[in-house]
Structures are given as C-alpha cells and as structure tokens.
Amino acid sequence: MLVRDASGVIDQLSTRGSTMSTSSTPLPGGTWTAGDLTLTRFGYGAMQLAGPWVVGPPADHDGALAVLREVVDLGITHIDTADAYGPRVTNELIREALHPYPESLHVVTKVGATRDERGGWPPARRPDDLRRAVDANLESLGLDALDLVNLRMGNAEGPVSGSLAEAFETLVELQRQGLVRHLGVSNATPEQVAEARSIAPIACVQNVYNLAVRQDDELIDELAEAGIAYVPFFPLGGFTPLQSSALSAVADRVSATPMAVALSWLLQRSPNVLLIPGTKSAAHLRENAAGAGLVLSEQDLAELDQIGR
Numbered sequence: 001m002l003v004r005d006a007s008g009v010i011d012q013l014s015t016r017g018s019t020m021s022t023s024s025t026p027l028p029g030g031t032w033t034a035g036d037l038t039l040t041r042f043g044y045g046a047m048q049l050a051g052p053w054v055v056g057p058p059a060d061h062d063g064a065l066a067v068l069r070e071v072v073d074l075g076i077t078h079i080d081t082a083d084a085y086g087p088r089v090t091n092e093l094i095r096e097a098l099h100p101y102p103e104s105l106h107v108v109t110k111v112g113a114t115r116d117e118r119g120g121w122p123p124a125r126r127p128d129d130l131r132r133a134v135d136a137n138l139e140s141l142g143l144d145a146l147d148l149v150n151l152r153m154g155n156a157e158g159p160v161s162g163s164l165a166e167a168f169e170t171l172v173e174l175q176r177q178g179l180v181r182h183l184g185v186s187n188a189t190p191e192q193v194a195e196a197r198s199i200a201p202i203a204c205v206q207n208v209y210n211l212a213v214r215q216d217d218e219l220i221d222e223l224a225e226a227g228i229a230y231v232p233f234f235p236l237g238g239f240t241p242l243q244s245s246a247l248s249a250v251a252d253r254v255s256a257t258p259m260a261v262a263l264s265w266l267l268q269r270s271p272n273v274l275l276i277p278g279t280k281s282a283a284h285l286r287e288n289a290a291g292a293g294l295v296l297s298e299q300d301l302a303e304l305d306q307i308g309r
C-alpha cells in the first residue's frame with residue numbers, strides 16, 4: 001500500500017517481503033532498507049558524468065563535481081557507479097567530490113565488465129578479473145569495503161543465458177573477506193537471478209527497465225515479494241531518450257515533463273523499485289528529484305501501461 005501526503009512524500013509502504021520502506025526523506029518515494037543500508041528510492045546514476053560514450057573525462061570537470069555535491073545536498077543516499085565508467089573517471093570524480101563520504105551515503109558499484117580501446121564493454125568475470133575489479137573500485141573510491149557490488153552479466157546488448165555460479169561465488173568469497181558488504185546482480189536473466197539467490201542472499205537486481213522496456217515485469221513482482229530491490233537502469237531511456245505519444249499525452253494532461261512522468265511511473269510501479277536516473281546537469285537532477293513525486297491516476301497508469309505492451 002502506497003500513501004503519499006499532500007507534498008507527495010510517501011508515508012508508509014509495505015510489501016509482503018521482509019524489507020520495509022518508510023519516509024525519512026523529503027525525496028519522492030521515501031527510503032528502502034536493504035540489510036543495514038538505507039537507500040533513498042530516488043537515487044543517482046553517475047555513468048553520464050564521464051566523457052562521451054562513458055569514455056574519458058567530462059567536458060566540465062567542476063560541473064561534474066557540482067552535480068555530485070548536489071546529489072548529497074538533496075539528501076540522496078544511493079549513488080550508482082562502476083570502475084568501468086571512464087574507466088576510473090566516474091569513481092575518481094565521486095571520490096574527489098564527496099570523500100570522506102557522509103555516513104548515510106552508499107556508493108553502489110558493479111564488476112564483471114571492463115573497457116577496450118574502442119569503448120566496448122568486454123566481459124571480465126573470471127575470478128581474477130573480479131578480484132582485480134573489486135580492488136580497483138576500493139582504490140578509486142577510497143574505501144576499505146564496498147557497500148553493495150552488482151555482478152554484471154551479459155553484454156552491451158543485454159542479458160545472455162548461462163551459469164553465473166563461478167563468478168558469483170567469487171564475490172561471495174570477497175564478501176566473506178569483508179571487502180564487499182552486500183551483493184546484487186545486473187543485466188541478468190531471471191534464471192541467473194534465481195541461481196544467485198540459491199547461492200547467497202542478494203540485495204538488488206539492476207536490469208534495464210522503463211516505460212518502454214517491460215521484460216522484467218514478473219521478476220519485479222517476484223523480487224518485491226522477497227523484499228529484494230529492483231533498480232532499473234536506463235529509467236529515462238538511456239542513450240536513446242524515451243519518446244512516445246502516449247507519454248507526451250499524459251505529461252501534457254498532468255502539466256509535467258515526460259521525464260517526470262516516466263520516473264513517477266517507476267516509483268509507482270512497485271515499492272521495491274529504486275531510481276538511479278543519470279544526468280550531468282545539476283538543473284536536470286533537481287528537476288528530476290522534484291518531478292518524480294507525481295501521483296499518477298489510475299487512468300494515467302492505464303495509458304502508460306500500454307506503451308511497453
């Protein structure tokens with residue numbers, strides 16, 4: 001059950017899983033608790049801070065630092081990153097802008113892919129690759145332990161079936177050693193999510209999902225039942241911004257931007273959905289944080305539901 005007060009703040013959310021969301025933030029959606037991590041459901045995806053196509057430094061270094069400081073000023077406690085962004089660039093910006101980190105801030109990273117000279121994302125999931133990647137994230141972020149690490153499966157085109165056991169067990173071992181606190185999986189098939197859960201508890205799944213890409217509808221509901229967060233990447237369409245006449249029609253009717261409607265729809269989709277919209281603009285960040293709290297009507301939701309069907 002989702003209840004908002006007049007300002008759009010969520011007062012109470014309950015799921016049948018063990019994880020609770022409550023309001024301890026003015027950000028839209030309230031918070032989600034994963035073990036000892038309290039994550040604002042409105043988070044921030046840092047990938048777009050690197051240069052074009054996530055390679056090299058940003059055109060505006062100081063602007064990137066300002067966006068990250070604004071993230072914290074807004075009260076966001078969930079930043080999503082990866083050492084492969086840049087590579088290293090995004091993590092180093094996060095460290096430069098925010099280290100020593102506020103206690104409430106959780107920087108979530110991922111391992112399992114590296115970068116090649118053409119900007120590609122070749123998989124790197126052998127045990128040695130993963131140990132190196134965890135070390136690289138610790139070093140570039142300036143941390144002794146990583147709060148949450150996602151094992152990124154598949155490739156740039158999407159999930160690819162096949163066992164993740166060896167890779168995931170390597171991360172479980174790094175967790176036992178205290179280098180990683182919580183585990184998740186990313187770009188994964190439902191079968192891989194189930195396989196990971198059979199090996200060790202997971203805190204989240206991070207897959208592509210938005211108004212137009214609905215392949216994980218069943219998975220989201222299943223994870224909600226189990227109290228596991230679902231973190232959609234490309235919530236605004238990623239490199240190809242969401243464009244739909246149905247989305248524009250709803251946005252016009254509620255006097256909001258399509259971005260605000262797309263984010264609000266995700267927050268209303270299920271209480272276990274956590275947002276990590278990306279932007280290199282502090283103005284867009286503020287706009288998204290303000291806009292994601294729209295309460296969409298049954299009619300709005302029904303029209304939006306048709307987009308990805």
Ligand SMILES: NC(=O)c1ccc[n+]([C@@H]2O[C@H](COP(=O)([O-])OP(=O)(O)OC[C@H]3O[C@@H](n4cnc5c(N)ncnc54)[C@H](OP(=O)(O)O)[C@@H]3O)[C@@H](O)[C@H]2O)c1
Pocket residue numbers: 044045046047048080081110152186187206207232233234235236237238239241259276277278279280281283284285287288
């Ligand atoms: N696990 C994985 O394999 C994986 C893959 C991809 C991404 N991710 C994560 O998911 C996060 C989100 O994905 P994303 O950043 O690529 O895509 P996104 O959040 O869907 O969209 C970001 C794009 O939307 C634009 N935008 C944002 N707010 C806007 C606004 N208010 N008005 C107009 N344009 C706006 C941004 O441009 P401006 O910069 O100009 O605002 C940027 O081009 C990433 O940052 C990353 O952390 C994970």
